[in-house]
Amino acid sequence: MRVSTNQFYNLNTQNITGLQSNTNKILQEISSGKRVNTAKDDPVGAIMIENLRQQNVQLNQYKSNITLANNRLTQLESRLGEYENQLLSTRDKLLQGNDGALGASDRSALALDIREEMEAIIALANNQDEGGNYLFAGFQTDTVPFVKDANGDVVYMGDDGRRRATIADGVSVPVSENGQRLFMASPNASGDYRADYSNAIMSGEQFFVESAKIIDPATHVPGPFEIQFLDDGAGNVDVQVVDGGGAVLLPPQPFDASQPLQFNGMEVAMTGEPSIGDRVGLDQQSEVDIFSIMNRAAEMLEDPAGLGDPVVQAEYAQLIADITETQIHASVVRAETGNYLRSLDTFEDQHLSMELVTSSAQSTLEDLDYAKAITEFEKQSLALNTVTQTFGKVNNLTLFNYI
Known part of the structure; x- marks a missing residue:
């Protein structure tokens, strides 16, 4: 095969340029300490590195x-x-x-x-x-x-x-x-409803609404309600509950403080000994604020009449x-x-x-193996020097050198 001088020159120039490029790339890696400096160095690795950076x-x-x-x-x-x-x-x-x-x-x-x-x-x-x-x-x-x-x-x-x-x-x-x-x-300490002691009647001993909670929302119709204590006809205390319109929700029955009242999807627990004729209202209120509690307590303590009345005692206990x-x-x-x-x-x-894991993974993908890189650099440098020197000598040769 016949090789022209121009072809010989171009092939060797491309070879030298390629070796120089490889040498410069390795030198850049050694300088930066990174194996992947641009996406073309390792397209897949570059994407993974960018994901890890993000x-x-x-x-x-x-x-x-x-x-x-x-x-x-x-x-x-x-x-x-x-x-x-x-x-x-x-x-x-x-x-x-x-x-x-x-x-x-x-x-x-x-x-x-x-x-x-x-x-x-x-x-x-x-x-x-x-x-x-x-x-x-x-x-x-x-x-x-x-x-x-x-x-x-x-x-x-x-x-x-x-x-x-x-x-x-x-x-x-x-x-x-x-x-x-x-x-x-x-x-609210008593649950979903709150006793209105300010309008209650306590003619004898104090009684107290411990809790008034909705236990069956599906059957419950919102109040207000009133708990009334009646004479059973023999001098004993019965209890009944009516709504705001006076309709009876709980028919008269003997009052037993150990048994909660159940009506209208609610359960009301009471303590004390109410008398015939006593009554107390229940208003729906599930939450209270601290400022109203403190303000009302201060008002009650400032009242010269004191806290001796059963109704006052019940309201104060509620606070x-x-x-x-x-x-x-x-x-x-x-x-x-x-x-x-x-x-x-x-x-x-x-x-x-996770930061340690991602940093380690990024380092594995990105960081340079210096020993391997230096060895490759020396190899590429040697090849470049050899090819450059050889090309220089061959390029200067002509037929007249042998005539």
Whole structure:
């Protein structure tokens, strides 16, 4: 076969250029420490590396979210602890005020303490975080959540939102608590209905509605209702229940405090010894707010007549039961916050472990084997030098060298 000088020159030039390109590529890998610097180095590997990088970016974002959530929940948990202590102090004052040996001035002093405690709870409920956002305003973080209206009643100006932080794929946790749930919606101690002692009649011994709950929503028709105690004709006490229109829901039957009353899909448990002619109304109310409880307790303690009347005693006992339930409610919310904090630790550990796995996988795909690369570099350099020198010598040869 005949090989032209031009063809010989082009073939060797291409060979040298290819060796130089390979040598430069290896030199670039050694310089960067990476086996894959561009997609053409390893198209499949480059895609996998980019996916791993994106996964690490996402993991870093989740870790940042966890740090922020941890700070906010820690602050929230601290405020909830303060609230629990304030409720405990208030409950102790209510129990102290129920002592029949106290005089009017002693009760007034306790009422003042309760009002001061209420102001402290309002101040806590209006706390702000380091960014000036109100902790218990829901999504209305720039609105003062609790204010007093013209009547002196505490009203909530926020909403029922709870800010959340995404801490993993498809997983988010609340990082705030709204004031509606925490301060304005504690469970009513007696359940779904509340006794109206202010309009009750207790002519003899005190009686008390321990619970009034809906047990069969399908058959229940909302009230109000009235529990009436009647003469059975022989001087014994019967009990009946009527609705707001006077229709009988529970026909007269002997009253037995050990057996709850069942009517209209409800169950009502009572204690005490009602007399013939006594009565008490039930209004539907499943939630109470701490400020109304404290305000009413202070009003009752400020009354010069004291707490001796059976009706007053029953209402005061209801307030004590309510604040006890409110304290339990606050403890539940605080426990939820603690669980969220614990879940943050769990997910942070998972993210750290996953980060190690992805970093290791990325390193396997991307990082350079220096020993292998240096050996290949030396091999390519030697081949390049050899080919270059050989081509230079052959290129200068002509027929006249042998004539």
